[in-house]
Amino acid sequence: MAEKKMHFLRDRRGISEVISAILIIMVAIAIGLGLFAYTTGVFGTTQSNFLLEAQTRKATVLERFVNTASYWNETDSSPIYFAIYNYGKREMTIAAIYVESEEKVPQFLDGDVTLKVDEIRWIKVGVPENDLDSYHIVVVSGKGNRIEFDFEKSQQV
Numbered sequence: 677m678a679e680k681k682m683h684f685l686r687d688r689r690g691i692s693e694v695i696s697a698i699l700i701i702m703v704a705i706a707i708g709l710g711l712f713a714y715t716t717g718v719f720g721t722t723q724s725n726f727l728l729e730a731q732t733r734k735a736t737v738l739e740r741f742v743n744t745a746s747y748w749n750e751t752d753s754s755p756i757y758f759a760i761y762n763y764g765k766r767e768m769t770i771a772a773i774y775v776e777s778e779e780k781v782p783q784f785l786d787g788d789v790t791l792k793v794d795e796i797r798w799i800k801v802g803v804p805e806n807d808l809d810s811y812h813i814v815v816v817s818g819k820g821n822r823i824e825f826d827f828e829k830s831q832q833v
Contacts, residue, residue, distance in 0.1 A: 773799070
């Protein structure tokens, strides 16, 4: 029986040199194509992320606004009124307003949250329960830009 096994292995022929060379070339090409596809995907994703980030930063830079006036009505102790002027190159929206680090729901006196270029919008916000003479106000836009200003009740603009 052992002789029969040896005889079986001795009669078996290997693959030819041509076929083995073709197989090695095909494996090398497959590995190369896989690496090419992977690197193309990685660099393509990186490039698209970079372009998206650049466009977002450009939009943020083009958005500029400032507080132009503010007042508090002594008879109505609750709200503070202030005006935001958009002097940037694009329309903007007010995303959040904070008074003394508390987020407040703004009331836009003309109802629209979008400020067009060169437009002034009056906003009314309530003040915190503690009755202070001065309030720190932060206005945040939809693109993440922010302005900060201090409002003193004794100072009427």
